[in-house]
Amino acid sequence: xxxxKENAALIIAIIALCLSVLAICSADRTSIPEKxxxxxxxxxxxxxxxxxxxxxxxxxxxxxxxxxxxDILVDHFGGYTIQEANGGWKDGDTLYRExxxxxxxxxxxxxxxxxxxxxxxxxxNQSSVLIQENKTVTEFYSGN
Numbered sequence: 001x002x003x004x005k006e007n008a009a010l011i012i013a014i015i016a017l018c019l020s021v022l023a024i025c026s027a028d029r030t031s032i033p034e035k036x037x038x039x040x041x042x043x044x045x046x047x048x049x050x051x052x053x054x055x056x057x058x059x060x061x062x063x064x065x066x067x068x069x070x071d072i073l074v075d076h077f078g079g080y081t082i083q084e085a086n087g088g089w090k091d092g093d094t095l096y097r098e099x100x101x102x103x104x105x106x107x108x109x110x111x112x113x114x115x116x117x118x119x120x121x122x123x124x125n126q127s128s129v130l131i132q133e134n135k136t137v138t139e140f141y142s143g144n
Contacts, residue, residue: 004056004091011089012047012100012130041138044113046103047130048120049087051096059124062099068123069101076116077108106138 050065051058060068066082073080083102088095105113110133117129 004096012049012087015047015085015087041106041136042110043134043136043138044105044108044110045132045134046101046105046113046117046120047085047132048101048103048124049098049126050100050124051098052125053127054125056096058099065099065101065124069103069120072116072119072123073103073105076112076119077105080105106136 048069050060050062059065062084066084069082070080073082081104083104085100085102087098087100090096113131117131120126120129
């Protein structure tokens, strides 16, 4: 039987995979610029659960979680985008729910993302952080 930690990680991974497949299936392939297909840019997306890995209770309130994550991300990257999500999974007859932060980062490296993930894992007492690397084109557009 899988542990609660393993079930939580599996559920988060399944949610991320479903979102990725949905995005791919709904995309109009004829409108994707060639520069996206040839670009070496990567967008990193991290899924950070906020329930303690040992107690399965929230580490802190959603607002405190965003603040704590933001402080770590600013230290590592100088900027960030955080989106809120809610995850859930069933273990036996018990339904668990978890407030999750979805963190989007561009213009960085895999090594830097992993360093930040190490700090997030420690700060939120997590087993893991799900990290996706998505090929993209990054542009800081300032107008005409």
